[in-house]
Amino acid sequence: MFKATTLENGLENxxxxxxxxxxxxxxxxxxxxxxxFIRSEVPCDISAVFTSNTFQAAPIKHFQKYPKxxxxxxxxxxxxxxxxxxxxKGVEDIDTILSVLHAKQDVLNPVMSSTGVIGYRLPVxxxxxxxDALDFNTKDSDAAARAIMTTDSFKKELAYKVTLTDGTSFNxxxxxxxxxxxxPAMATMLCFIITDANIPKADMDNLLIDSTEDSFNRISxxxxxxxxxxxxxxxxxxxxxxxxxxxxxxxxxxxxxxxMMILRDGEGANKLVAFEVKGAKTLEEAKKASMALSxxxxxxxxxxxxxxxxxxxxxxxxxxxxxxDDKTLTIHYDDLLIxxxxxxxxxxxxxxxxxxxxxxxAFKVTCDIGLxxxxxxxxxxxxxxxxxxxxxxxxx
Numbered sequence: 001m002f003k004a005t006t007l008e009n010g011l012e013n014x015x016x017x018x019x020x021x022x023x024x025x026x027x028x029x030x031x032x033x034x035x036x037f038i039r040s041e042v043p044c045d046i047s048a049v050f051t052s053n054t055f056q057a058a059p060i061k062h063f064q065k066y067p068k069x070x071x072x073x074x075x076x077x078x079x080x081x082x083x084x085x086x087x088x089k090g091v092e093d094i095d096t097i098l099s100v101l102h103a104k105q106d107v108l109n110p111v112m113s114s115t116g117v118i119g120y121r122l123p124v125x126x127x128x129x130x131x132d133a134l135d136f137n138t139k140d141s142d143a144a145a146r147a148i149m150t151t152d153s154f155k156k157e158l159a160y161k162v163t164l165t166d167g168t169s170f171n172x173x174x175x176x177x178x179x180x181x182x183x184p185a186m187a188t189m190l191c192f193i194i195t196d197a198n199i200p201k202a203d204m205d206n207l208l209i210d211s212t213e214d215s216f217n218r219i220s221x222x223x224x225x226x227x228x229x230x231x232x233x234x235x236x237x238x239x240x241x242x243x244x245x246x247x248x249x250x251x252x253x254x255x256x257x258x259x260m261m262i263l264r265d266g267e268g269a270n271k272l273v274a275f276e277v278k279g280a281k282t283l284e285e286a287k288k289a290s291m292a293l294s295x296x297x298x299x300x301x302x303x304x305x306x307x308x309x310x311x312x313x314x315x316x317x318x319x320x321x322x323x324x325d326d327k328t329l330t331i332h333y334d335d336l337l338i339x340x341x342x343x344x345x346x347x348x349x350x351x352x353x354x355x356x357x358x359x360x361x362a363f364k365v366t367c368d369i370g371l372x373x374x375x376x377x378x379x380x381x382x383x384x385x386x387x388x389x390x391x392x393x394x395x396x
Contacts, residue, residue, distance in 0.1 A: 002246035003163045004253065007171070010141030010157030014171045015196040016041045016238040020140040021147035024130035026080040026116075026123065033147030035130040036077045038192055043071040043108050044234040047204040049212045051229035058083040058090030059112045060230065065091075066109055069201060074110035075192060075232065076101065077148050078127055081116040084227035093122045100128040105136055113190055113230050115150055115177060145175040148190055152177050156261045158254050162197075162246050170197035170239040172250055178262040189216065189262060191231040193254070196239040197247055207248050208233045215255035218378045219263045220294040231255075263381050271303045271382040272362040277317070278375035279368040285322035286369075286376035292320040293365065294380030303382035308346065308354030310339045317367060328370030333357045 011019045017040050021033030050060045066072075076097070083090045098110050114122070145155040159173035178189030193208075212231055233251075263272050275293040280286035293299055296316045302309050310331050317324055331339040334357050338350065346354070357363050 001165060002243060002249075004160045004246075004250045005163065007159040007161055007173070010145060010159050010175055011038065011173045011192075011194055012139040012141045013159045013161065014173050014194045014236075016236045017194050017196075017234075018137055018139055019144040020134060020136075020138040021143040022130050022133040024078075024126045024133070026078060026126060032149075033143050034079045035127055035134070036144040036147040037134060037136065038075040038077075038144065038194060038234070039105075039107075039136055040073045040194075040234065040236045042236050042238065043073050044194075044236045045199075045201045045204055046070070046072050046111070046235075047201070047208045047233045049208055049231045051227060053227050053229070055085060055227050057114060057118075057228040058086050058094060059114050059228065062091050062094045063111050066111075070109050072109040072111055072234070073236075074101070074105070074107040075234070076110060076112045077144075077190065077192070078112075078114050078122070079116055079148055079150060081114060081120055081122055082118045082228050083114040083120075083122050084118040086119070086121050089121055093124050096124055097122070097127055101131060104131045111232075113192075113228070113232070115148060115190055115228055118227060141173070141175065145177075148175065148177040150177060153265055154261075156258055156265075158257060160250050160254060162243075162250050164241065164243050164246060168239075168241045170195060170241045170247075172197065172247070172254065174254055174258060176258045176262065178265070189229055189231075191216070191255070191258060193231070193233045193251070195233070195235045195247075196237065197235060198237040198240050198242040199235050199247055200242075203244060203247070204233055204235060207251055210248070211252045211255045214252055215259040216262075218294075219259050220291070220378065220380045260379070263379055270361070271358075272379065273303060273381065274362075274364040274377055274379050276364060276366045276375065276377040277369065278366065279328075279370045279372060280374040280376075281323050281369075281372040283374045283376060285372075286374045287378075289317050289320045289322050289324075289367070289369070290376045290378040292316050293367070294378040297383060300380065300383035303358065303380075306355060306358040308333065308338065308351055308358055310346070313365060313367065314339065317369075322369070323371055324369050325371065328368075330368045330370065332364075332366040332368075334363050
């Protein structure tokens with residue numbers, strides 16, 4: 001029906017879009033940008049999903065001031081300062097910055113996104129000084145992807161060309177940041193997706209929500225949800241081509257791959273683990289238990305220690321509040337049965353096999369509750385010494 005081909009150079013592949021970054025002095029390292037932009041030649045439909053944190057940051061509040069289904073052609077992004085918990089002044093600072101931008105560039109309903117430390121107002125003069133340094137007609141996805149990083153150890157960008165059976169095609173690309181404060185309710189993350197597909201606005205809204213649920217809402221580094229979490233989709237429709245299933249499947253694939261990049265980059269993380277809970281009475285209970293496992297500090301530290309202690313898995317399920325029974329429960333690490341009613345104690349042979357599985361960079365923990373047919377999978381990582389060090393020194 002369609003073919004999705006991976007492309008190099010991220011955002012640069014989408015027709016009619018420009019992107020880049022510069023250092024405006026928010027970072028002491030002048031070799032890395034701290035103010036980035038994404039610009040379209042023509043107005044775009046725009047959809048967004050934001051954090052569930054009650055204390056939403058000023059950029060989100062500013063976005064929500066625009067009328068429903070507004071169009072935009074410009075996204076401005078800054079690092080090192082979250083502009084969160086800054087009250088009305090934080091929103092006013094965005095208005096000031098975008099007013100200066102209007103004088104420099106032809107922009108329609110520009111939006112802003114920020115990441116960094118909470119509780120400080122934006123350095124307006126530094127950010128607006130970037131407008132003289134930025135080339136708004138350049139295409140530099142690498143610079144934009146690196147500029148939005150905080151504790152990330154590598155840039156996160158993807159692009160696909162989607163070719164339909166009739167030979168027509170459209171492009172979709174994204175940049176993303178995130179490594180810590182990652183919870184199965186989005187994350188300390190920003191994700192900007194652009195496409196030239198001729199996608200209807202209603203499809204944008206629905207598919208973005210669905211894909212977020214199956215990607216960023218299923219990962220956990222530390223169980224914390226930030227104030228700035230944003231996933232944004234912009235479509236300038238310049239290709240004139242669209243196929244709903246092709247777009248939906250590619251968007252979901254892209255966002256899942258980005259979510260796995262975030263998880264692999266979890267601050268100090270060494271393991272990527274899928275937690276499948278099946279055989280639950282309801283989907284809600286399967287999801288509740290799975291997320292409890294991906295969030296559990298005891299489970300995460302066991303993963304870091306490569307300790308095949310199924311007791312922490314079972315205990316977390318029992319504490320999650322779902323209907324469960326130790327006589328029907330089974331636990332597998334990959335394909336290895338590690339707990340059942342008949343095998344409650346690990347013998348040396350199975351413990352050695354379990355230990356070998358846990359030494360892998362990625363594996364799966366499957367917990368069959370044995371009481372129904374509902375299932376849900378979330379994704380987590382281990383918790384290492386480096387996580388504590390990185391977050392203890394976040395402002396320094």
